[in-house]
Amino acid sequence: MSGFTFDLVRRISVRSAERRTTYLTLAGTAGPYGEVTVAVGTVPRRATLTAPGLPEAWISHPDERKQGLILVDERTRLSVGGVTAAIARNRRSLSKKGRGLDIALGDRGYTYLSVATAEEELRDRERGPLVRQRSPLGTSKVSVTVLPAADAADLALALVLLGADRTGLTVTQTAVSGVLSFLQSGKADI
Template structure:
């Protein structure tokens, strides 16, 4: 399939009940896969992907005390298309590639990396780069580029990770959000 681009736009819930149960909602039209929505719920604490043309995907964490995006560590529960993923993350590495999130999903071996200022990438160990996301500081839009060779599972994984806390992908982000978490406990996901 040829590559394509689209935008995910932050949507503010209209109904008050939805505002209370939703931390974040991103919507967009993913080319041939149609309308996609990534929702991070407060009750239950889970990020889900809703897209008629893509496999089901969700990410959650058993520690539901933290507010904001879903925490990523070895206890994080991630599933795409019925497959449970295994996650590893070396937050102590100084290099960008070493700080990436390693994801094992069935027979696939992925890495989710920060590749530049405001740019992140999902890559497969064998196929290389698959999906890139870019966002500017303070913007409510995430630009998504789906590269040729990406399939529905790759795109679903990249999209549901928008609901996960990826602040540890760079040393600078880790330091800034560590200070914010110390000053404002439970509110480090600004």
């Protein structure tokens, strides 16, 4: 398949019941895969991908106290197409490549990392770059570029990761996040 680009836009619910149970909803049309929606729920703490042309995908964390995007640590659960993935990350690395998320999904090995300011990429260890996501500061949209080597499972994985807390992908993001967390609650969340 040839590559394509599409945008996901933040959708604000008009129903108050949905606003209480949903932290974030991104929606758009993913080329030949049709309409896609990534929704991050507050109860339960789970991000799900809904798309008729893509495999079912979700990411969750058991911590009910944390608000916002889904925390990524050893208790995080991720599934794409019914296959459970193992996620690992090196929080102590100083390089962007070293801080990426290492994901083992069946017989595939992926790395999800920050490649530039406001730009992240899903890479397969054998096939190379598959999906790039760009979300410029101050905008409510995410531009997604699907490269020719990507298939439906690759795109589903990249999209559901939009519901994950990816602030730890760079040292700068981690530092800023830690300072803001400290200022908001009085204790750091690093």
